[in-house]
Each structure stands twice: as C-alpha cells, then as structure tokens.
Amino acid sequence: MTIQPPTRPRPPTNLPPRPRTHLLRQRGSATTELVLLTPLLILLVLFLAGLGRLAHAHALVADAAAQAARAATLHYLSPAQATASAAQTATDALANAGLACASQNTRVDTVNDRPGGSITVTLSCRVDLSTMTAAGFPGSETLTASFTATIDPYVPVPTGFAHSDSTIAGNVSSGGAR
Numbered sequence: 001m002t003i004q005p006p007t008r009p010r011p012p013t014n015l016p017p018r019p020r021t022h023l024l025r026q027r028g029s030a031t032t033e034l035v036l037l038t039p040l041l042i043l044l045v046l047f048l049a050g051l052g053r054l055a056h057a058h059a060l061v062a063d064a065a066a067q068a069a070r071a072a073t074l075h076y077l078s079p080a081q082a083t084a085s086a087a088q089t090a091t092d093a094l095a096n097a098g099l100a101c102a103s104q105n106t107r108v109d110t111v112n113d114r115p116g117g118s119i120t121v122t123l124s125c126r127v128d129l130s131t132m133t134a135a136g137f138p139g140s141e142t143l144t145a146s147f148t149a150t151i152d153p154y155v156p157v158p159t160g161f162a163h164s165d166s167t168i169a170g171n172v173s174s175g176g177a178r
Contacts, residue, residue: 053132054141057099061125062145064093069121069149072108076119076151079110086121094125101125102140116153122146 071089072082087106094101109120124144129137 050129050132050137054127054129054143057125057127057132058143058145060094060097060099061123061143062147064090064097064125065121065123065145066147066149067093068106068108068123069119069147072110072119072121073149073151076113079108079113082110082113082119083108086119090121090123099125099127100131102128113151115151118148118150120146120148 068086068090072086075085076082083106086108090106091104094104103126105124107122107124109122112118122144123146124142126140126142129139129141132141
C-alpha cells in the first residue's frame, strides 16, 4: 500500500481547466514594453532637466536684479547714473553667471529717489530654449525679476562726487581737504 499526499478538493467550477498556451503568448512582452517606453522616459528626463535649468536661469536673473538695484543705490547721484550703473551691473552679473541673454532690458524706477527712499530695478532677459535644454526645444522664454533696494539715508552724497571721493575728501586723516 502506498501513501499518497492528501489532495485538496478542487472548488467546483463550470469552466474547463485553462491550457498553458496563454503563458507562451506573453513571452518577451516585458522586453518589448521596455524598448517602447525607454525613448519616452529619456524625453521625460530631458524635459525635467530643461525645466531645472530654466528655473536656475530665473534664479540667476533674480540675483542679477538684486545686484543691479544695490549698485544703483550705492552709485546714486542722478537717475541717469543710477540707471547706467544698474544696467552695467546686471550685464556683468549675467555674464559672470554664464547666462547668455538673446536680449536684455533693465528698467530702473527712481520715483522715490531721496535718501531713505528706494530704487526698484526690473530685469528682463530673453533666453533661447535651444541652448537652455538638453533636448534643444525651439522657441525662447523671457525671464523677469524685480528687486527694490533702499537708498542709504546716512551717506550724504554731494553733487559732483562719487561715493568713494566724497568719503575721502571729507576725511582729514586720509589726506582730504578741511
């Protein structure tokens, strides 16, 4: 007498047992799906990298606007000089950061331009998306940032002197006139 392992009773079904041919038809489907989805995944990664570079470029424009506003308040003698100083500082800041603008516009608001007042600099930079993204997307995007800086109320600036000249000229210990 042989001992056989106990068998579980099969649940009653009205369907015949399934043949295993459905498993043979699924062979290689994971490889095919991977081959078809890989280019889409690569494009998604490149798109996200391009968005990251665009966000970084916007941060660089915001930093350049802050530097330009600070330079406009430090070198303020007239609205024209503040505008020139802000534009030059913004151009230098973007060039030093490695951001190439196809076109750049620096607008300086000097309405409240008395000591203790403020100067607002708005910087716009149009960047080509083909150079910003690894996928080389067409078109361009204009990045705009504003920054407001306060004109120092405690630094008197006599007309005709730059800040460095006025502090030295009034300081007797550094060789300035009395």
